[in-house]
Amino acid sequence: MTTPTTRIGIAPSKLARRVILGIVGFLFAIPILAMIEFTLRKGLVGGYTFDHWTGLFDPANASKYDVVYTGLVNSLMLALVTVGIVLFVLLPTMVLVQLKFPSLRRVLEFICIIPITVPAIVLVVGLAPVYSVVARIFGSSVWTLAFAYGITVLPYAYRTIQSNLGAIDTNTLSEAARSLGASWMSVFWRVLIPNLRRGIMAASFISVAVVLGEFTIASLLSRQNLQTAILLMSQSDPYVAVIIALLALAFVFLLLLLIGWAGAAGNSRRTQNRETT
Amino acid sequence: MGGGSRQFTAHTEPGDNVNSPQGVSVELTDITKTYGGQRALNALTLSVEPGEFVALLGPSGCGKTTALRSIAGLETIDSGTIAINGEDVTDQPTNKRDMGMVFQSYSLFPHLTAGKNVEFGLRMRKVGVDERKERAAKALSMVGLDGHFDRYSHELSGGQQQRVALARALVTEPRVLLLDEPLSALDAKVRVQLREEIRRIQTQLGITTLFVTHDQEEALAVADRVAVMQAGNIEQIGTPEDLYGRPQTPFVAEFIGLGNRLAGVAAAGEVEVLGQKLPLLQPNVADGPVRVLLRPEDVELTSSGMPGTVISSSFLGSFRRTNVLLDDDTTIIAVQHPVRDNPRPGTKVFLSLIGAAVSVTPM
Structure with a gap:
């Protein structure tokens, strides 16, 4: 039966x-x-x-909430620079390791995973003397925090890009493109990047989410970002601080939805591929 | 870029030779390649004539793919030279060698349509949009894929993907076509169809082609010459008929086709096997005990001769192969015969040897 x-x-x-x-x-x-x-x-x-919600968007209160807007702008700038580090340093390194130095893959993976095992507070203790040097070279502008954030997002960005790299046959695609006359630059831009789009998008969104939620490093290195601004604001206007926290949560939730959507699109494409071959 | 005189013509039949072959020669001289102390290529020397179709055949790890990838520039060789039409390309990067390559695994760019995949090489050569489209459409038509221009790779079957890969490799009119086991991922029927099409197109274009395969039937069916490789070098190169009928080494004799290995005695230009005398194809064999290789088609079922008992019989389409245990109870001989004879296991039969011993080696 x-x-x-x-x-x-x-x-x-x-x-x-x-x-x-x-x-x-x-x-x-x-x-x-x-x-x-x-x-x-x-x-x-x-x-x-609804006064607290409407008050936040009232131009008359702009100066009152200045610290939050400054924090938000700083965080968005930091997110942008961090994504830049992921795209222009981590991604080419991973592609290079995948294509030319596959024996280094484990080493790179180990290095990229380390930050997830180190608590932020411990990281700051190590970063403090480093940042005294960074400040001498680049000044103490808030964007320099992105160097530290570039390290904290490594585990998440690495994992998402690596899963995409593993899903496509990068070696054969590169060799096929090379045999058709493509330079290494063309291979990277015209063949690999379009096929890694899903991983790149996911890594970028996760990086933005991590940076927008980061408090410890910014606070202990005395830089102002969205999270430190929320803390400051909560001392004078706890309602607005919570509203900002809610909006930040909603924004991150939206980013994660986008990652899920990108992933689902990739999966359905792979499934179709299996069905037709 | 060479080969500009070739033009694609869709659906030309084999032998039409609408364009005179304009292939180039390929010369490999003393190529050596080592992977971590292991020699993949051991002073390999190979000369391919213009317009020739040469198959590199051998067991896994014999170096055939390494040789092909070295020609493409995808592997850096340790020593030796690679010349295309007399030009030394040993130190040229892959993208400057002007070769078309089809890979074993599906290598179409997944983000591009079939048409755009075919256009890729032309785009790298900065060919104008209109000409690109026209040539890509012609190339797709040549491989029998009219109307598939806008399909993505995930919308194509494995065979269709390899056809697109072939069109993509040929559309730039490369000097040499390199095929790295392009049929191994396909099912048997598609494999036969596609290998015949590859040969048709190669004959039509007259392009010098190197074809790597581990399937001897495939190599013998399509190539002008077959190079049998072992341990990073060529054991023997020759026409399929030569390799099958006149193998120069025991390895080639056993690798190509099936054979019965029997003990015999060589004397005065003949070899005596199982009480029968057969002519020797190799004149330089010293008299004395030898190991003899006989093809199954050189043994026949007769009404009288060596007695034996059928132990199994397989229907193989156009012929049948039967294994017979001789009455000495130790020798098993494979016999190839017409399908109308259908001996059942246990049946008593008689065998006689015809033809010649294809390989004889001193014991």
Whole structure:
């Protein structure tokens, strides 16, 4: 006797999946809902209002929230420079290792994974003397923090790019392009980059998400970014601080959705490929 | 870039020779290549005539792919020279060698359509957009893929992808076409179809072609000459008929085709095997005990002769191959015969030897 569907191993039933998802979703939703509820409070008088939300976007309050805007601009600039480090340093290095020095792949992987094992506070202790040198060379402008962020995003950026690199036959594609007359530059720009687009996008989005959420390094190296600004603002206007935190969360959530979408698009393309060959 | 006189013509039949062959010669001289102390190529020397189709055949690890990749410039050789049409290209980078290559694995650029893939080489040569499109369409038509210009690789079957790869390699009118086991990932029927098309197109264009394969049937079927490789060098190079009928070394004799290895005695230009005398193809064999290789088609089922018992029989399409255990209870002989004879296992049969011993080596 056969059953119409067979479950493999200990895969949960549809109901169990929904219950687990519901519990996890509820646990995640509690603090977010609490934050939203908090931003709508009228203060000690009781009741709810949208004043804190509308006030944030009121031009009359611009000077009051200046620190937040400065922090936001700094964080966006840092995200941009960090993404630049990922794209112009990490990506070419990984491609080079993949094509020319495959024996170094393990070494590169080890180096790139190290930052995830080092707590930010420990990293800062090591970075402090380094930044005294950095400050002498590049000045103490906030963008120099991107050097440290370039290290902290390494594990995430490496993993996403490597999974894409592993999914395409970079060696054969490069050799095919070379045999057709392409220079190494053309191979990189016209063949590899278009096929690594999904990994590059994901690495960039994750880097932006990590940089926007970073507090410890900026705070201990006395630089101002979005997270330090939120902390500052919370001392004078806790409602606005929480609103900014919510908006930052929503932005990061949107980025992760985009990564998921890019990944799903790649997967469906690969599945189609398997079906037709 | 050479070979400018060739033009693609769609669906030309083999032997039409619409364009006179304008291939170039390829000369490999004393090529040596070592991987971590292991010699992949051991002073390999090979000369390919203009317009010739040469297959490099050999077991895994014999160096055939390394030799092809060295010609393409994808491997740096330790010593020796590679010359194309007399020009030394040993130190030229791959993208300057003007060679078309088809790889074993599917190598189409996944982000480009079939047409754009074919256009790629022309784009690298800065050919104008209109000419690019026209030549790419012609090349696709030549490999039987009209109407597939806008298809992506994931929308094509394996055979179609290799056809596009072939069109892409040929559209730039390269001096030499290099094929690195292009059929090995395809199913048997497509493999036969495509190898015949490759030969048709090669004959039509007259392009010098080197074809790496480990499939002897494939090599013998399409090549003008086959180079059998072992341990980084060429054991023997010759026409398929020569290799099959007159192997120069025991390795070639055993690698090409099937053979019965039997003990015999050489004397006075003949060899005596199982009580029968056969002519020697190799005149320089010293008299004395020898090991003899006989093809299954040089043994026949007869009404009288050496007695034996059928132990198995396989239907192979146009012929049947039967293994017979001789009455000495030690010798098993493979016999190739027409399918109308269908001896069952256990049946008593008689064998006689015809033809010649293709290989004889002193014991």
